[in-house]
Amino acid sequence: MAALLTDPATTGPADAPDGVEPAPRSARAARRLTRQAENRAQTRLIVGDRRLARVAVLAVLAVLALAWLIPLLWAVVTSLKSEQAAASDASWFPADGFTPAAYVSVLTAGDVPLWMLNSTIVAVVVTAVTVMISAMAGYAISRTRFRGRRLLLALVLGSIMIPPQILIVPLFQEMLALGLVDTLAGVILPQLVAPVMVFILARFFDAVPQEILDAASVDGAGPWRVFWRIVLPLSRSILVAVAIFVFIGAWNNFLWPFIVTNDPALMTLPVGLATVKNAYGVQYAQTMASAILAALPLLVVFMMFQRRIVQGIATTGLGGQ
Amino acid sequence: MTLPSTRPAPAGPAPAAAGRSAVAPTRRRRRGDLSGYAFAAPFVVVFAAFLVWPVLAGAWTSLTDTSLMAPGGFIGFGNYAEAFADPQVWQTLWQTFLFTLITTLPLVLLGLVMALLVHTGLPGQWLWRTSFFASYLLPVAVVTGIWAWMFQADIGLLNSTLASLGLEGVGWLTQEGVAMLSIALVTVWWTAGFNFLLYLAALQSIPASHLEAATLDGAGAWRRIFSVIVPQLRGVTGVILVLQLLASLKVFDQIYLLTAGGPNGSTRPILEYIYDTGFTNYRLGYASAISYIFFAVILIITLMRFLPSRRKEH
Numbered sequence: 001m002a003a004l005l006t007d008p009a010t011t012g013p014a015d016a017p018d019g020v021e022p023a024p025r026s027a028r029a030a031r032r033l034t035r036q037a038e039n040r041a042q043t044r045l046i047v048g049d050r051r052l053a054r055v056a057v058l059a060v061l062a063v064l065a066l067a068w069l070i071p072l073l074w075a076v077v078t079s080l081k082s083e084q085a086a087a088s089d090a091s092w093f094p095a096d097g098f099t100p101a102a103y104v105s106v107l108t109a110g111d112v113p114l115w116m117l118n119s120t121i122v123a124v125v126v127t128a129v130t131v132m133i134s135a136m137a138g139y140a141i142s143r144t145r146f147r148g149r150r151l152l153l154a155l156v157l158g159s160i161m162i163p164p165q166i167l168i169v170p171l172f173q174e175m176l177a178l179g180l181v182d183t184l185a186g187v188i189l190p191q192l193v194a195p196v197m198v199f200i201l202a203r204f205f206d207a208v209p210q211e212i213l214d215a216a217s218v219d220g221a222g223p224w225r226v227f228w229r230i231v232l233p234l235s236r237s238i239l240v241a242v243a244i245f246v247f248i249g250a251w252n253n254f255l256w257p258f259i260v261t262n263d264p265a266l267m268t269l270p271v272g273l274a275t276v277k278n279a280y281g282v283q284y285a286q287t288m289a290s291a292i293l294a295a296l297p298l299l300v301v302f303m304m305f306q307r308r309i310v311q312g313i314a315t316t317g318l319g320g321q
Numbered sequence: 322m323t324l325p326s327t328r329p330a331p332a333g334p335a336p337a338a339a340g341r342s343a344v345a346p347t348r349r350r351r352r353g354d355l356s357g358y359a360f361a362a363p364f365v366v367v368f369a370a371f372l373v374w375p376v377l378a379g380a381w382t383s384l385t386d387t388s389l390m391a392p393g394g395f396i397g398f399g400n401y402a403e404a405f406a407d408p409q410v411w412q413t414l415w416q417t418f419l420f421t422l423i424t425t426l427p428l429v430l431l432g433l434v435m436a437l438l439v440h441t442g443l444p445g446q447w448l449w450r451t452s453f454f455a456s457y458l459l460p461v462a463v464v465t466g467i468w469a470w471m472f473q474a475d476i477g478l479l480n481s482t483l484a485s486l487g488l489e490g491v492g493w494l495t496q497e498g499v500a501m502l503s504i505a506l507v508t509v510w511w512t513a514g515f516n517f518l519l520y521l522a523a524l525q526s527i528p529a530s531h532l533e534a535a536t537l538d539g540a541g542a543w544r545r546i547f548s549v550i551v552p553q554l555r556g557v558t559g560v561i562l563v564l565q566l567l568a569s570l571k572v573f574d575q576i577y578l579l580t581a582g583g584p585n586g587s588t589r590p591i592l593e594y595i596y597d598t599g600f601t602n603y604r605l606g607y608a609s610a611i612s613y614i615f616f617a618v619i620l621i622i623t624l625m626r627f628l629p630s631r632r633k634e635h
Contacts, residue, residue, distance in 0.1 A: 042442030045532045046550075048542040054443065061438045061445070065452035071510065072455065074478050075467045090481035137364035146357030152365065159372055161623055163571050165592050166612035169599045170379035171371065173387075190371040198364060223356035252460045254574040255592075259600065273462035274578055284470060291463040298458040306450050314522035 079103065079288035086284040102285035103293070111264055112290045115272035119251055120297075121184060122268055126191045126250040131243050134194055135235070138201030139227055143213070153202075156195045164190075168259055175260055186260045187268065191250055197242050200316050204238045205231065241312030251298060269294045383609035389599070393606055400610035410611060413591040414618070416501070420576075420590060421569035423505045428565055429558070431509065432516025437546065439517075440524040450521075457514035465578035468507045469494070472579075494580050497587045504576055504588055511575070512568070516561050523557040524550065563623065570619055591615050 047053050078086050079102050085094035106112050140146070141153050171190050172181070180186035208231060216226045232239065254270045261267050264275070273294055302309065383400055386393035404410050439449045456464070471478045472493035480490035493503040527550060535549045573592035576582065582589030591611070599608030 039442035039444070039446065042440070042529075045529060045536065046441045046542065046545065047443070053542060057438060057441055058443055058445075061443065061449055064435060064438070065449055068452045068456060068510065070478075071467050071471055074471060078470065087476065090476050090478050133363040133367065136360040140357045140360035144354075144357030144360060146354045146361070149357060149361075152361060155368075155373070159368075159376075161620060162372070162376065162616065163567065163619060165571050165573065166595075166616050167372070167375040167379060168596070169605050169609050169612060170375035170382060172599075173378065173382070173605065174371075174375060189367070192367045193364075193372045195368070195372075223360075227360070248458065252458075254461045255596075259596075270460040270462040273460070273466065287466055288470065291459075291466045295459045295463050299455055302454060302458055303447075303451055306447070306454070310450075310518060310522050310525065313518055314526050 075288045075291055078284055079292050081285050083283055083285050086288075102283075102289035106286050106289045106293065110286075110290065111267075111272055112269075112293055114265065115267055115269045116294070116297075118184065118266060118272075119269040122187055122191075122257070123247050123250040125188055127243050127247045130192050130194050130197065130246045131239060133192065134197040134242070135201050135232065135239065136227070137198045139205055139231060141198070142202040142205035143208075143231075144223075156198050159195045160199065165255060168255065171256070172259055180260075182261055182263050182266060184266060187257050187266070190256060191253065194246060197246065200242065201235070201238065204235055204315070208234055237312055237315045240308065241316050244309055244312065248298065379609045379612060382606050383613050385606045386604075387606040387609075389603035389605055396606075400607045401614070403607065404610050404614055409594055410591070410614070412586070413589050413594040414615070416588065417570060417572065417590040417592075419501060420505060420508075420572050420588075421566060423502070424508050424569045425562070425565050427505075427509050428513050428516055428569075429561055431513045432520050432561065433554070433558075435513065435517040436520030436524055437550070439521060453517045454514035456511050457518075459511065461511075461574040461578060464507065464511045465575055468503075468510075469579060472503060495584055497584050500580050500584055500588050504579055507575055507579065508569075508572070516565065519557060519561055520554065523554055527553050566622060567619065570622070 043054065047057055077092055080098040080100065081094045082096055082099050082101060085096055137152075137156075141149060141156070167190075175181050175186045175190075178186075180189070212230060212234075213226055216230050217223075221229065252270060253268070254274070257268045258271045258274070261271060264272065267275070273290055384395055384397060386396050386399070435449075435453045439446065439453070459467075472480075474480060474490060474492065474495070477493075479493065483490055491499060494500050531549055531553075532545055535545050540548065571592065572590050573596070576588050576590055577593055577596075580588045582593050592615075595608050595611050595615070598604050598611065
C-alpha cells in the first residue's frame with residue numbers, strides 16, 4: 001500500500017488518455033484509481049472503442065438493473081406510506097406524504113426484533129460450527145491417512161445428491177424422539193451437515209504445498225497446531241466464501257425451521273414473517289416494513305463485501321473452469 | 322485454484338524431514354491415523370446423526386404405515402404400490418417438472434447475460450452487481466411478501482400499471498395456467514443473481530491475454546465474446562445447469578407461500594404433497610415412500626446429466 005501512495009508511476013493508469021491524474025489521498029483512493037483503470041482497459045478489450053457500442057451496453061444494463069430493482073423500490077415506497085395510502089392506490093408518491101409509522105409499529109409492537117435475534121443466533125451458530133467441522137473433515141480427508149477415509153469420502157460425495165427436503169419426515173421423527181421439537185437446538189442441529197462444503201474444502205486443501213506442512217511439523221507443531229496456525233490462515237479466501245454461502249442458506253432457510261417450530265417466540269425471521277402476513281391481514285405498509293427490516297442485514301453485508309465475495313466464489317472452483 | 326504466494330524459502334529442516342519419514346514410516350502412519358480420526362470425528366457425528374440415520378430411518382418408515390400419532394406396522398411395499406397408483410403423485414410430479422422446465426433456461430441465460438454485461442467493466446460496477454444479486458439475499462417470506470403485493474388484484478403495481486395503459490388486469494395468482502408462470506417469474510427474479518455471480522466469478526478467471534491475442538488477430542467485439550469468452554464458460558455452465566435443475570426440482574417455499582398450491586392444486590409441487598401427506602394428514606409412512614420415489618427421480622435425472630458429459634471427456 002505504501003508503495004502505491006508514494007510511487008507516482010502506480011497512482012494513475014499508465015494509459016490514461018487525459019494526462020496527469022491528481023495524486024490520491026489515501027490507500028483506498030489509490031486502489032479505486034487502479035480499479036478504474038483496470039475497468040477501462042477491460043471495457044476496451046470486450047466492447048471495443050466505439051462510443052455507440054458502449055452506450056448501447058450501458059442502456060441494456062440500466063434496463064435490466066431497473067427491472068430487478070423495481071420490486072424492491074416498490075416495497076420501500078409501500079413501507080413508507082401510511083396504511084391508508086398503501087391500501088387505497090398504487091401511486092409511487094402518496095398524496096399524504098411519506099411516514100416512518102410502519103417501521104415504528106413493527107419495531108415496537110411486533111415480534112420482528114425477536115425473530116431477528118433468533119435468526120441471528122441460528123445463522124451465526126450454524127455458520128461457525130459448520131465451517132469449523134467441515135474444514136476439519138476436509139483436512140482429514142485431504143491430508144491425513146486413516147482407515148475408513150475412502151469410505152468417508154465416498155459417503156460425503158454420495159450424500160451431495162440427497163435433497164435435504166426428502167429427509168424432513170425422518171428428521172422430524174428423530175427430533176420428536178430427542179425432545180428437540182420447538183427448540184433452537186432442533187432448528188440448528190440438522191443444518192450443520194454440509195457435505196458439499198466438506199468436498200470443496202478438501203479439494204482446496206489438496207492444493208496446499210506439502211513442504212509447508214512438513215516444515216511446520218518438523219519445527220515441533222502438532223497436527224492441530226499445523227491445521228489451526230498454517231492451513232486455516234492459508235485458506236482464508238475459501239473459508240470466507242464457504243461461510244457466506246452457509247450463512248445465506250441458514251438465514252434464509254424456510255422449510256425445516258417452519259416444520260420444527262410452532263412457538264412464535266422461537267421462530268426465525270422467514271417463518272415468523274410468513275405467519276405475520278396472516279396475522280396483520282391487510283396492513284401492507286407494516287408487512288413491507290418488516291420485509292425491508294428482514295432483508296437489511298444481508299443486503300448491507302453484501303454491498304460492503306461484494307467484490308471479495310465474487311473473488312471468494314472464484315476460489316471455490318465452483319465458478320472456475 | 323491459486324494459493325497466496327507465501328511459499329517459504331526451501332527450509333533447512335526439509336532434508337531432515339525426508340530422512341525421518343524414511344526411517345519411521347509406521348510411527349508416522351499411526352499418528353496420521355489418530356489425528357485423521359480426531360479431525361473427522363465432529364463432522365462424522367453430525368453426518369451420521371442428521372443425514373445417514375434419517376436416510377435409513379426414512380427408508381424403514383416408508384415400509385410401514387406409521388402416522389404422526391403412532392408408529393405403525395411393517396407393510397412391505399404397500400406404500401409404494403399405493404403411490405404409483407395415486408394420481409396426485411403423478412400430477413404434483415408433473416407440475417414440478419413443468420416448473421423446472423420453465424425456470425431453468427431463463428435462469429441460466431439471464432445469469433449469463435447479466436454477467437457478460439457487468440464483466441465489460443463499464444462504469445457503475447457496484448450498482449450493477451448489487452441490483453442483480455440483492456434479490457437473491459432476501460428471505461423467501463420477504464420475496465413472496467413483496468410479490469404478493471405486486472400481484473394484488475386491484476391495487477397491485479402490475480395490474481394498476483396495466484390499467485393505466487387501458488388494459489385489463491390479470492389474476493396473477495388466481496388464474497389457472499397463469500399462476501405457475503407468475504411463480505416462475507418470481508423465482509427468476511429471486512434467484513438469477515446466484516447464477517450471475519457464478520458466471521461473473523468464472524469470467525474473471527479467464528486470462529485477459531486470451532482476449533488481447535484475439536484483438537491482435539483482428540477479432541471484433543462479437544467475435545471475441547462468442548469465440549473466446551463463451552467457449553471458456555462451458556465448464557461453469559455445466560455446473561450451473563445441474564445446480565439449477567436440482568434447485569428447481571426442489572421447489573416448495575415460494576409456491577407454498579404464494580398460492581399454497583392453488584388455484585385448484587394447479588401449482589402444487591411434489592414436495593408440498595409430501596408435506597401435506599406427512600404433516601397435515603399425519604401419514605408419515607406414505608409421505609416417506611413418496612420422498613424416496615422423488616429421490617429416485619432426482620438421481621436418475623442427475624445421472625442422465627453426468628453420464629454423457631463424462632463420455633465426451635474421454
